Amino acid sequence: MARSGGATGAGARGPQAEERAGSGGLFRRIVIGVPFLWLVLLFLVPFLIVFKISLSQVAVAMPPYIPTFGDPSTWWSALQQFSLDNYAWIAGDQLYLDAYILSLVIAATSTLLTLLIAYPLAYGMAKAPSAWRTTLLMLVILPFWTSFLIRVYAWIAILKPEGLFNQLLLFLGLIDQPLVILNTPVAIFIGIVYSYLPFMTLPIYASLERMDHSLIEAAADLGSPPLKAFWKITFPLSLPGVVAGCFLVFIPAAGEFVIPDLLGGSRTLMIGKTVWLEFFTNRDWPVASAVAVVLVAILVVPIAILQRQQEREG
Amino acid sequence: MKSLGSIRRDFAPWLDQAATPFIRFEGVTKRFGNFDAVDDLSLSIFEGEFFALLGASGCGKSTLLRMLAGFEAPTEGRIVLDGEDLAGIPPYRRPVNMMFQSYALFPHMSVEKNIAFGLKQEGMARGEIAERVDQVLKLVKLETYARRRPDQLSGGQRQRVALARSLAKRPKVLLLDEPLGALDKKLREETQFELSDLQYQLKTTFIMVTHDQEEAMTMADRIAVMDKGRIVQVATPAEVYEAPNSRFVADFVGNVNIFEGVVRSVEGERVTIETTAGFDVVATSEVPVAAGQSVSYVLRPEKLRIAAEPVPGPNVVEGEVWDIAYFGPVTSFHIRLNNGAIVKVAMVNATRQGPLQLTWHDRAYVQFDEDAGLVLAE
Numbered sequence: 001m002a003r004s005g006g007a008t009g010a011g012a013r014g015p016q017a018e019e020r021a022g023s024g025g026l027f028r029r030i031v032i033g034v035p036f037l038w039l040v041l042l043f044l045v046p047f048l049i050v051f052k053i054s055l056s057q058v059a060v061a062m063p064p065y066i067p068t069f070g071d072p073s074t075w076w077s078a079l080q081q082f083s084l085d086n087y088a089w090i091a092g093d094q095l096y097l098d099a100y101i102l103s104l105v106i107a108a109t110s111t112l113l114t115l116l117i118a119y120p121l122a123y124g125m126a127k128a129p130s131a132w133r134t135t136l137l138m139l140v141i142l143p144f145w146t147s148f149l150i151r152v153y154a155w156i157a158i159l160k161p162e163g164l165f166n167q168l169l170l171f172l173g174l175i176d177q178p179l180v181i182l183n184t185p186v187a188i189f190i191g192i193v194y195s196y197l198p199f200m201t202l203p204i205y206a207s208l209e210r211m212d213h214s215l216i217e218a219a220a221d222l223g224s225p226p227l228k229a230f231w232k233i234t235f236p237l238s239l240p241g242v243v244a245g246c247f248l249v250f251i252p253a254a255g256e257f258v259i260p261d262l263l264g265g266s267r268t269l270m271i272g273k274t275v276w277l278e279f280f281t282n283r284d285w286p287v288a289s290a291v292a293v294v295l296v297a298i299l300v301v302p303i304a305i306l307q308r309q310q311e312r313e314g
Numbered sequence: 315m316k317s318l319g320s321i322r323r324d325f326a327p328w329l330d331q332a333a334t335p336f337i338r339f340e341g342v343t344k345r346f347g348n349f350d351a352v353d354d355l356s357l358s359i360f361e362g363e364f365f366a367l368l369g370a371s372g373c374g375k376s377t378l379l380r381m382l383a384g385f386e387a388p389t390e391g392r393i394v395l396d397g398e399d400l401a402g403i404p405p406y407r408r409p410v411n412m413m414f415q416s417y418a419l420f421p422h423m424s425v426e427k428n429i430a431f432g433l434k435q436e437g438m439a440r441g442e443i444a445e446r447v448d449q450v451l452k453l454v455k456l457e458t459y460a461r462r463r464p465d466q467l468s469g470g471q472r473q474r475v476a477l478a479r480s481l482a483k484r485p486k487v488l489l490l491d492e493p494l495g496a497l498d499k500k501l502r503e504e505t506q507f508e509l510s511d512l513q514y515q516l517k518t519t520f521i522m523v524t525h526d527q528e529e530a531m532t533m534a535d536r537i538a539v540m541d542k543g544r545i546v547q548v549a550t551p552a553e554v555y556e557a558p559n560s561r562f563v564a565d566f567v568g569n570v571n572i573f574e575g576v577v578r579s580v581e582g583e584r585v586t587i588e589t590t591a592g593f594d595v596v597a598t599s600e601v602p603v604a605a606g607q608s609v610s611y612v613l614r615p616e617k618l619r620i621a622a623e624p625v626p627g628p629n630v631v632e633g634e635v636w637d638i639a640y641f642g643p644v645t646s647f648h649i650r651l652n653n654g655a656i657v658k659v660a661m662v663n664a665t666r667q668g669p670l671q672l673t674w675h676d677r678a679y680v681q682f683d684e685d686a687g688l689v690l691a692e
Contacts, residue, residue, distance in 0.1 A: 212416060212418065214414050214415075214416050214418040215418050215420060217385055217414070218414055219420075220405040221405050221406070221411055222406075222411065222431050222432030223483070224406055224431075224435050225406050228435070
């Protein structure tokens with residue numbers, strides 16, 4: 001909460017102020033309650049359903065698993081059929097472990113690459129004359145006006161052996177043979193970095209833009225050359241933006257399905273693709289759910305750690 | 315002109331023709347587009363001086379300070395510090411430090427890290443840094459706050475940290491940009507004295523930018539009053555107040571009555587001025603004037619006396635009490651003359667009953683001595 005300023009803050013705490021806070025309480029509950037309800041209905045409930053399926057067994061039925069909860073009298077026996085077999089199965093098969101590791105490695109690498117591109121971009125935007133900033137911001141957001149899927153397809157056209165990129169390189173005489181980029185991890189990185197760049201750029205820009213310029217002048221005044229002032233002052237103060245951007249890229253990238261499927265070819269098996277295969281090809285909903293639950297667990301843990309750390313600092 | 319004292323009686327290097335200035339601005343101009351923020355300005359400041367640049371916002375005083383710090387480069391002219399031309403020297407190599415108006419404390423560093431920042435850039439040894447940090451923290455009386463972060467300090471404490479940080483490197487010149495601007499009135503008054511004491515103790519040259527004349531008067535050895543990128547007057551606080559060199563300075567610094575008039579007769583230093591306010595002034599003029607010349611007569615409100623009964627002699631003006639403002643230590647009267655002109659009078663409330671039992675619309679008689687005001691020939 002913002003600190004109230006001196007005398008005015010203290011003066012507002014009269015009986016009338018309390019009355020206002022009382023009627024404001026209901027309003028505040030609604031304001032907080034609506035998004036809370038939204039999260040419960042559209043995130044927590046579906047997650048619990050997935051979690052429940054992950055404890056079930058495959059069955060040739062509709063839906064393709066048992067137990068199901070129909071008649072309340074059978075609930076107790078249904079509950080007894082729950083087991084952790086699917087988790088044991090995942091743990092026992094190297095394929096899943098490899099997919100998790102590959103997903104995390106690809107997500108981490110592409111997060112780093114995105115950061116390396118987004119930071120200078122955000123820095124340039126924040127230092128640009130204020131009249132330009134709105135335009136630059138618009139340019140960053142502009143790609144969202146086209147469908148994500150269409151943009152990924154466009155990359156196929158660019159990266160394929162006879163695509164625009166290879167044609168350009170051939171035309172310039174830089175290569176004799178077309179480069180194989182499509183259906184390799186490089187294409188996945190290009191796709192992820194391209195797609196998630198705005199999610200990294202915007203929070204970094206926000207943290208840089210609100211930074212007091214006199215801090216940099218103070219650093220210079222105290223004997224710090226520009227590059228050193230950047231590392232000692234600008235960068236540490238932009239860290240909240242960097243961390244937010246990294247999470248916004250890393251988390252969806254780890255579970256990314258469309259980009260690896262369209263650009264990465266069949267040989268790179270990331271976890272999103274694994275879930276898809278289990279659901280639609282193997283029709284093994286319980287294992288697919290277990291894979292998804294484990295992924296959520298892997299991603300939630302670092303967020304929780306970070307949040308606790310931030311609370312301790314604040 | 316008779317010399318009006320500086321506060322430190324033994325310190326007046328500006329009167330010594332042989333003294334070498336520590337800082338010289340030589341024909342400095344700073345142009346932003348078509349706008350001359352600083353216009354062909356020359357100024358000398360001496361070592362150990364507490365110098366104030368006083369002016370309204372946009373008069374170029376901050377630009378002047380920023381040019382000395384190295385954040386702006388002069389468009390024309392040069393700045394010399396201790397014999398060294400500063401042109402082309404970046405801010406991080408200049409032997410000056412600045413205390414910023416916003417304080418510009420690094421929010422992610424503790425108080426001691428903030429202060430140590432500049433020393434680390436110098437490559438000072440760790441033990442020596444710790445010693446110096448302790449020393450300046452003691453100087454600003456914040457020893458116990460070393461490990462706090464800036465957001466855990468009050469405004470007054472932050473101001474002290476900013477001061478400590480800018481002093482830690484022992485700069486040749488300390489630049490203060492509105493140093494007390496963000497403090498409340500009570501704290502500002504206390505800090506004024508502390509800052510003066512500190513400067514006296516350290517003997518460092520201080521240059522302060524302020525729009526607050528009281529701040530400049532209480533702390534500075536000399537004040538440069540600025541207007542539109544130029545210096546109008548450079549003088550001690552008492553000279554600026556009692557002997558302003560122009561109507562602008564008289565009007566800008568303190569409260570003042572300015573009467574326009576024409577000199578009617580001159581007898582040596584004694585002149586008689588017929589004012590447009592409808593009365594004659596007999597005054598001693600420090601500048602030579604001739605009969606028929608247009609002059610301004612500048613009179614500070616506290617140099618006037620007010621009475622309820624007619625008083626004999628010259629320099630008595632009769633009018634009606636138009637407004638009374640009670641300030642506590644002084645009461646300010648606005649006396650409206652028959653032709654509508656207003657004369658401001660300030661009376662010290664030396665007794666608890668107040669000076670007079672005058673109230674609105676009473677007749678009042680205002681009197682002043684021949685040497686109470688200043689004749690300005692323009």
